[in-house]
Amino acid sequence: MIDPEFLKAEAKKHDISEIEMEALTLAIDGDSTSEIAKKLEVKPDAVRQRLSKVYQKFQVKGSGPVKLRSLLQMLISRYQEQNHQESTVDDSPSNISETKNNxxxxxxxxxxxxxxxxxxxxxxxxxxxxxxxxxxxxxxxxxxxxxxxxxxxxxxxxxxxxxxxxxxxxxxxxxxxxxxxxxxxxxxxxxxxxxxxxxxxxxxxxxxxxxxxxxxxxxxxxxxxxxxxxxxxxxxxxxxxxxxxxxxxxxxxxxxxxxxxxxxxxxxxxxxxxxxxxxxxxxxINGLETKDAKKILNEKGLAGENNFNNLIEYYRGNPLLLNLVSGIIKDIFNKDVCKFMNEGTLTIQRNWKTILTELFQRLSKLETEVIKIIENTEKPVSFMDLRQNIDNKYTTSELQEAIQSLQARSLIEKKDKNEVLYTLQPMVKKYAMEYYS
Ligand SMILES: Nc1ncnc2c1ncn2[C@@H]1O[C@H](COP(=O)(O)OP(=O)(O)O)[C@@H](O)[C@H]1O
Ligand SMILES: [Mg+2]
Missing domain, CATH: 3.40.50.300 (P-loop containing nucleotide triphosphate hydrolases)
Incomplete structure (x- = not known):
């Protein structure tokens, strides 16, 4: 990462505003324009505008992502130059070889x-x-x-x-x-x-x-x-x-x-x-363990600790979702997780809808059929349930491949007790109901 203090100082020198800095920091973190737009809750065009201002102010030429890379290279060399100037003062040879090796x-x-x-x-x-x-x-x-x-x-x-x-x-x-x-x-x-x-x-x-x-x-x-x-x-x-x-x-x-x-x-x-x-x-990669996910909720200053476990379970410990929902709980429910849970209607954030829409659009026809069947069934479903409900034009091996693929996309969960059963996690199920209705 670029040293945040150094970045701040450079931004100040180039008259970068606060909102431009927000977009730049996320871009440096590797987020795409649409991801930045989602995180900042603005339109992608606004992100492009902010970044383009940044490039103008730093006098970076070129187009698209090349600009970000050029800017980064420029900042890196400035940083190295600055560090070199600072370190040449007392660089003993032993120090140099030590840092090189490590x-x-x-x-x-x-x-x-x-x-x-x-x-x-x-x-x-x-x-x-x-x-x-x-x-x-x-x-x-x-x-x-x-x-x-x-x-x-x-x-x-x-x-x-x-x-x-x-x-x-x-x-x-x-x-x-x-x-x-x-x-x-x-x-x-x-x-x-x-x-x-x-x-x-x-x-x-x-x-x-x-x-x-x-x-x-x-x-x-x-x-x-x-x-x-x-x-x-x-x-x-x-x-x-x-x-x-x-x-x-x-x-x-x-x-x-x-x-x-x-x-x-x-x-x-x-x-x-x-x-x-x-x-x-x-x-x-699955969500964070409950004890670690709780740290996110605590960091956000949320109250109503006896409901933390339910909230985390509902969002399956997904840290991005927990961060997003914490924002809502803070703004609308006065930081109280109990009040939020009592509403009964656990919300699906706009950003998460966009992400799930992208995921659903990437599914093949048969995968979509499988999701619809699981979504429509109250209980977890077995392979035989799926076979009985899916169109006969699909062979059994095609159906097996579709299930494997949905697992590779992390969209279905496998419950393995005496019999293998498939379910959707609550957030996926809820949105699937909306998306396919
Ligand atoms: N181990 C963690 N501890 C604290 N926060 C985390 C952790 N993992 C993820 N997050 C939070 O969740 C967000 C999404 O994580 P990220 O790694 O970008 O997800 P992914 O790459 O799977 O889409 C991060 O921006 C960060 O705020
Ligand atoms: Mg990522």
Whole structure:
């Protein structure tokens, strides 16, 4: 992350207003224009305007996401320059070699700031074990929007980055053309790349060569951006197939680096790799544990603690949703969770509706049918219930694949007692009723 104090000082020098600063900070955190719009509750156009003012004030040229990158590069070099000036005063040689050994070259400007971070001990332990001990070449974290994937990976990166020579974070919601991302990766590791290498296997081979020589940690966040819509196999989008080659090669070949993928949906390629190589892993991310989710509600100053558990259970510990709903409880229910719960009608925030609409629109026809049946049934449903209710034109194996895919999208929950049963979590169910009515 850019040092917040330094950023503030630079913003002041360039006359950046408070609302422009809000948009800029979120953009630096890796949020897309639409995500910023949702968080600030303004139209995407307003976000674009604010950011464009920022670029003007910093005199950054270029277009679209390139501007953000140019601005970041500019800030980084200024920061380094400033630090260099400060440190040259008393840099003893022993100090220099010590810092060199312990700090990797890093490009983490798109990583979220995780200075406020609760829980996740289990996940962090498991991931550290995979990365540090097992030297897993490829790990995919997937889960619903807002569940805390980017935060978790951000925290993990902070904890393990010293074991690496190079650490780079790219959010595919900022820019996702393969040639640009590959170019970024190669340039960061210090390779000169020719025009011809950008799109081709040659560029990937060059990268893999580096991954063999150096221990590199690459994070690709928001990978759902390059996954096809309405595809039960969640394949990589047409025009982005080179990512598939990259993922497959990193997963299968020998090297000493690690690629961490974070995505709303588990990409089909990961399914294939996981079943064919033991080294590739995926981890479904669920909400925060109750005790940790409570910290969010406490931090927001909410009252009515005896109802915290119910609220957290309803939102399945999703930290984004808990943050959103806390805002409503504060503004409309005088911070009292009991009053909010007594209303009986647990609200679905506008932002969450937009997110769920996006998720529903990405479903294939058969997946949509399955969701409708589960939504329409009071009790959890079994596979046989689904088979009986679904159109006969779909085969049993198609139905099995649809269920697997809905799990890979975290949209259905499996209740595994004596018999496997499927349900929707309350927030998804409630919106499905509205969406499909
Ligand atoms: N472990 C955590 N502790 C505290 N807050 C969290 C945690 N994880 C997520 N959050 C909050 O929830 C929001 C959404 O998390 P994020 O990691 O961006 O979700 P995702 O990447 O899964 O969409 C964050 O902006 C942050 O406010
Ligand atoms: Mg994220």
């Amino acid at each position: 700090s990797p070259s890093e490009d983490l400007w798109e990583k979220p700031d995780v200075s406020v971070f609760y829980g996740r001990d289990e996940e962090l332990k498991q991931l550290e074990e995979l990365v540090a001990k097992e030297k897993a070449p490829l790990i995919c974290l997937y889960g619903l929007p807002g569940i805390g994937k980017s935060y978790l990976v951000g925290k993990l990166v902070e904890q393990i980055k010293r074991d690496f020579d190079y650490v780079i974070w790219r959010s595919l919601s900022n820019r996702n053309q393969f040639s640009e991302v590959l170019e970024d990766l190669l340039r960061f590791i210090g390779s000169e790349i020719t025009q011809a290498q950008k799109q081709t296997d040659e560029g990937i081979s060059e990268l893999i060569e580096h991954l063999r020589k150096h221990r590199c940690l690459i994070v690709l966040d928001n990978t759902e951006e390059i996954i096809r819509e309405q595809d039960i196999y969640r394949r990589i989008k047409q025009g982005y197939e080179t990512y598939e080659i990259l993922i497959q090669r990193i997963g299968r070949e020998q090297h000493k680096s690690c690629l961490l993928i974070s995505s709303r949906e588990k990409p089909g390629d990961i399914d294939i790799l996981e079943s064919s190589t033991r080294a590739v892993h995926s981890l479904k």
